[in-house]
Structure formats: C-alpha cells, structure tokens
Amino acid sequence: MDKDLVKQNINFLEFPLWFQDERSAETTRGQTWEDREGYIYRAGYKMPVKTDGIFLLYLLLQSQRNNYAPDLVLTRYQVLKNCGLILSQVWYDRLEDSLERWKMVGIRFDGTFYDGKTYSAMNFGIIDSWKIDEKTKNLKIRFSQEFLTMMLGKGFFKYINFSEFKQLHSPLATRLYEILCKSFHARDLWEIEAGKMAAKIPMKELYSAHIVPKIRAAIVRINKNTATKFEFMTRPSEIEPKKTILCFRKLAEAAPLSKGKTKRSIDIPQTSEMKALIELLPENRRNQQTIMEMVIGFHGVHGAAYVERNIRYTNKYAPENYRVYFLKALKGDYGLAMQEDEDAKRHVKALENQKVDEATTRYAEELHRRKNKQEAQRQARAYIDALAPEAKADLEREVIAEMDEKIQDIIRTNGMGAKTLMNLAMERVATRRLAKTIATNKFQPNLPAMEAVG
Numbered sequence: 001m002d003k004d005l006v007k008q009n010i011n012f013l014e015f016p017l018w019f020q021d022e023r024s025a026e027t028t029r030g031q032t033w034e035d036r037e038g039y040i041y042r043a044g045y046k047m048p049v050k051t052d053g054i055f056l057l058y059l060l061l062q063s064q065r066n067n068y069a070p071d072l073v074l075t076r077y078q079v080l081k082n083c084g085l086i087l088s089q090v091w092y093d094r095l096e097d098s099l100e101r102w103k104m105v106g107i108r109f110d111g112t113f114y115d116g117k118t119y120s121a122m123n124f125g126i127i128d129s130w131k132i133d134e135k136t137k138n139l140k141i142r143f144s145q146e147f148l149t150m151m152l153g154k155g156f157f158k159y160i161n162f163s164e165f166k167q168l169h170s171p172l173a174t175r176l177y178e179i180l181c182k183s184f185h186a187r188d189l190w191e192i193e194a195g196k197m198a199a200k201i202p203m204k205e206l207y208s209a210h211i212v213p214k215i216r217a218a219i220v221r222i223n224k225n226t227a228t229k230f231e232f233m234t235r236p237s238e239i240e241p242k243k244t245i246l247c248f249r250k251l252a253e254a255a256p257l258s259k260g261k262t263k264r265s266i267d268i269p270q271t272s273e274m275k276a277l278i279e280l281l282p283e284n285r286r287n288q289q290t291i292m293e294m295v296i297g298f299h300g301v302h303g304a305a306y307v308e309r310n311i312r313y314t315n316k317y318a319p320e321n322y323r324v325y326f327l328k329a330l331k332g333d334y335g336l337a338m339q340e341d342e343d344a345k346r347h348v349k350a351l352e353n354q355k356v357d358e359a360t361t362r363y364a365e366e367l368h369r370r371k372n373k374q375e376a377q378r379q380a381r382a383y384i385d386a387l388a389p390e391a392k393a394d395l396e397r398e399v400i401a402e403m404d405e406k407i408q409d410i411i412r413t414n415g416m417g418a419k420t421l422m423n424l425a426m427e428r429v430a431t432r433r434l435a436k437t438i439a440t441n442k443f444q445p446n447l448p449a450m451e452a453v454g
Helices: 022-027 050-065 076-082 089-103 145-152 162-167 171-183 194-200 208-225 272-280 289-302 304-317 322-332 335-386 389-402 405-412 418-439 447-452
Strands: 005-009 031-034 039-043 071-074 105-114 119-125 127-132 139-143 157-161 189-193 229-236 244-251
Touching: 005 050, 005 145, 050 071, 050 076, 050 089, 050 139, 050 162, 050 171, 071 076, 076 089, 089 105, 089 127, 089 139, 119 145, 139 145, 157 162, 157 171, 162 171, 171 189, 171 208, 189 194, 194 208, 194 244, 208 229, 208 244, 208 289, 229 272, 272 289, 272 304, 289 304, 289 322, 304 322, 304 335, 335 418, 389 418, 405 418
Parallel strands: none
Antiparallel strands: 005 157, 031 039, 039 105, 071 139, 105 119, 127 139, 189 244, 229 244
C-alpha cells in the first residue's frame, strides 16, 4: 500500500470535517453548522479550514502508521515539513492554533452515521488534548478514541492520498476531491444537482451560474495534480429544467498529444467537449502543443463556449498568424463581439421571419373571416328567401323597428339606397335568428330545411 494513503471514513467524505470560509473562521468564535440530514458540527473556538484539514490528515497518517495509537509525539518541524509548509514562527503558531481548533470541535450524527448497513447516532470529539513538552518542545497529542475507532473502520471507508490532498492548493478543489473519492465507489458516472453540491461542500454560492465555473476550475486543478482524471459536464434537470445537473465521469489516464514529435507531452482530457473543440481547430494546428495548452487552460477556467467562440474568431480573422492571434483572442475574449454580432443578425432574421409569419397568419385569418362572413350572408339570404310572405313581412317589421328614425324615413319614402339598407338589415337580423336557432339545436342551417320554413 502507498505510504501516503490515509484511511478515511466515508461519512467524513460525505459530510465536511473542515470548511471553506477562511475569513469567517479567523474572525468568528463558536460556530455551529448543521446539515439538513442530521449532521451537527460545533466549533467552540475557530472553525477548521483547509490548512487544518492538512494537519489533521497528517496526524491521522502518523496514527495509522502506529497501529492507530491515540497518543502521538511529534516535532513541530516534522509536521510542518511533511505538510509542505514554511518553517517559520508564523507556521509554528498556526500549527498550535490548528490543534486548538480540533480540540474544540464536537460532532454529532443524529441517526445519520452510515456503517455500510444501517444508520446510527454518534457523538464525539476529534482531539482530547494536546500540549508542548517544556523540555523537548515536542508536541504531545491525544486523539479521541471514539474518533479513531470510527476512522479505523467502523463503517465503510476510502483511502485518501495525503500527497495529492496537500498539493491541490485550493479549498474548493480539495473538498471536491474528497467528495469525488467517495462518490465513485463502484461506478464511473456520478450526477448531482448544482445546489445540492454547493450545500454538500458547502459553498456560499447559491446559483448555478456562479457554482458551475468554480466547480469547473476545481476539476481542472484536480486533473492536473492527482492521478485520477474526471470529465465534467452540465445539463438541465429533466424534472426542473431551470436547475443544472453536474455530471462527473471518471476517466482513464489521458493519452499524450503526440509521441516523439514534441520535446514534452501534454495530457489531453478525453472528454466530448474537448474533442469538439479540437475538431474546430484547423487540421494543421491540432497537434501543436502550444495551441492545445491554450485550449485546455482556458477551457478549464472559462468553459467550452468561451474557447469555442475564440477559436472561430481566430479561424476567421487570423488563419496565418494563428498562434499569436489565438492567444490574444483568448485573453481579450475577442470572439465575444463576433458572437454578439452573429446573435444580433440571427435575432433580426428571426424577427423578420416572425413578422412574415404573423402577416401570413393575419392574411389567412382575414380570408377565413371573409369566407365565414360570405357563408353567413348566403345562409341569411337563403333563410329570408325560404320564408312565407307573412313571415317575411314580420321580419321586415322587426327590422324597421330596430332602425334609427332617419333610416326608417329613408325606407318609408323609398329614398336613395333604401333597398340596399333594407336588405343588409334583414340579413343581419336573419343571421341573428339562425345563430339562436343553431344554439338551441332546433334548426340546422342547410337549404332544404330553410325551404321547409313557412
């Protein structure tokens, strides 16, 4: 077994032992953090952060090498040196501060401690005591026996590589590394909603637009500094489309770009996003290490869309002096303006198409309205023609009664347009009668039925 592998209980990869907010940890005393699933973390002094996580993992490694002995005697020099920290009074003081933090931590599982079979309740501390020997200046540290027993294997566990853990140099990448070590047990694909991931870490960010770029950058750091490589993608939630699902895939070791063609090799992430970006490059640029380093680096920080638009920009405007111009485009995001112009043109075109569609729809509706009006007029005339003389006279009297007095005078005196006005008015009343008859299912507007009237 690798001498740097530390046995870590799965529960402390799922739930945090240390936290991200270093500024708050330095200025606040006595904090409680509670997960919605019943994990309660109390810090009587300062909250432990990533540096404290490194110290604790190193101390666990020493205990593990000594058959999980609860009592350790170490020099401060030994701890700092092996944790990769500067040998100075500042870090000596920080080590002592860290031991005090761990001594003042209390952890409670409210029926949520999982041992691989069942869930149980548990309550314990991390370090029972620590002190500096007055004569030797050595550190004497005593772990909580309950904590050691739990780490020893009460429950199920994974191994964390201490060398990888301490060299990630990013609290978020380090915590994500812990979560991924746990989440890929017996599977190669793991998905989680962005907000749930932020709560699990935990992160201050609440929205996917803020969470995703940070997770992406953390994955780049993990892929660069650890033996395990991950592909990271996102997709909308199928249940709640406004939410984002983070997709992590465990990859085999990346293959070098080319063999024997460059002085040094570069690992290319074997992801669908990266393959798509490489295919956008001119064919004669795809095996150039400097180009690929730009693509991989900027993809890790800004994502695929950022790199894609700057590849397209360089392809269009600088096919000859490609390398220099590509770097300038990536740094200045020159492709953004081109993309905005293209989006604007597409928007204008879409508006034009929309106007054409709307005009076509209005024209079709107008034709339909006219056709219906003509049909209604035809049915009204047929209805009037089918009336018996007495019924027709009643209709005329009803029509005249509804008319304005001025119109009535024109009709009575047989003035100009009297016949047309009368016919239009009779058609209007006939249409109303037909509509009422149809609504009460007493009359179907077809010619034979009309002829039967009267």
